[in-house]
Amino acid sequence: MSNNDLIVSLDIGTSKIRVIIGEISNGAINIIGVGSADSDGIRKGAIVDIDQTVQSIRNAVDHAERMVGIGISEVYVGISGNHIALQSNHGVVAVSNEDREIGEEDIERVLQAAKVVALPPEREIIGLVPKQFLVDGLSGIQDPRGMIGVRLEVECTIITGTKAAVHNLMRCVEKAGLKISGLILMSLASGMMALTKDEKQMGTVLADIGAGSTTLAVFEGGSLSAVSTLPIGGDYVTSDICYGLKTQTEHAEKIKLKYGCARTDDAAEDQKFKVMRVGSNMEKEFSQLDLANIIEPRMQEIFQMIRQEVKRLGYHDKINGYVLTGGSVSLPSVLPLAQFELESNVRIAVPDYIGVRDPSFSSGVGMIQYVTKYVRTRSAGPKRAPKSKAAAASSSGTATASKPGVVEWFKNMFKEFI
Secondary structure, eight states, X not given: OOGGGEEEEEEEOXXXXXXXXXXXXXXXXXXXXXXXXXXXXXXXXXXOOHHHHHHHHHHHHHHHHHHHTOEEOEEEEEEOSTTOEEEEEEEEEEOOSTXXXXXXXXXXXXXXXXXXXXXXXXXXXXEEEEEXXXXXXXXXXXXXXXXXXXXXXXXXXXXXEEHHHHHHHHHHHHHTTOEXXXXXXXXXXXXXXXXXXXXXXXXXXXXXXXXXXXXXXXXXXXXXXXXXEESOOHHHHHHHHHHHHTOOHHHHHHHHXXXXXXXXXXXXXXXXXXXXXXXXXXXXXXXXXXXHHHHHHHHHHHHHHHHHHHHHHXXXXXXXEEEEESGGGGSTTHHHHHXXXXXXXXXXXXXXXXXXXXXXXXXXXXXXXXXXXXXXOTTOSOOEEOOOHHHHHHHOOOXXXXXXXXXXXXXHHHHHHO
16 A cells, blocks of 8 residues: 555544544545544533643544554544634636636636635634636536636635634644644535435535534535534433433443433333432432433434524525434434424434444544545645654644645645535
């Protein structure tokens, strides 16, 4: 294998940090390594403790390295949160070649022109997604290379985020001894993995229900139209179990994963389990039905909030279905509950790769697919590194040191996207 055969994604979530190593062989993706670690220093999807987050990233990377026996030096990092915003913009340039044939340079110039937009001082551009190109007024063009024209235009969606959130994320990854190959919007990556071309065209909501937050991405007309983040997720279910059964959070999480059911209609009253209660040395017995009576109202609330948010965004009548992903949709009976509450077509998206067939891996696998299709060039990609802490320490740098690499990545993205 060459150095360019590996792509590594880093998904920093509220409950888990996941590292996924993908090997590209003849255009096909094979998942060869997965590492995960408990996520400390993250609350509701936001970094609240740099040092704890750095240690959690290192633990996840070490886990993945031990699985495949190679060192990880570069990663593609997923970014999400309520600070993300989308805005449409338009770029126009004159074709530079004398024979008026549109080339790579013209495409890059028009994409750069589209990035010229007034932003508040606390925000910065973290991505750009072309919707269509226009050549001398002719619209609907996806790839204008080789066409003849005088005027080249692009309609695109600009992804922006707050500088504080972006730079804190980058700082954590760099302090963990990793080089950032690029930042990728998680909603785009998950959409790449979870949605079909028709679903993106007809109007679909992708709901990623994580531990600390729920991220909504509305796809319409073949592209990402809106994003939103709700501050509620699986941790709230765990918290409810905590109070309902009067037990510790650690025990509540294990009980949820082992005996949880999202609907009381599907819960078994004869399935019993014992719980050690807070302030007592005695265990008390509960049934799966008791647990479902706690879980169902919170899951109903989550789906009701999703529906209200889609309505607030103005897409309620344009949506033909919902696709669910994220760790919290793994609970039994989530699908029928979602179909009832959302009153629409609903399905759960799961990556179709050995070792990651779980909704919680959707974002990480989606990033690898996204990079393979749109971002990756032959000159880029994680390289095999010696698996030593000294090498990792020497490769760590400041945020400013890695910025040229990120800028270069954006340039490559513009070339490869179309």
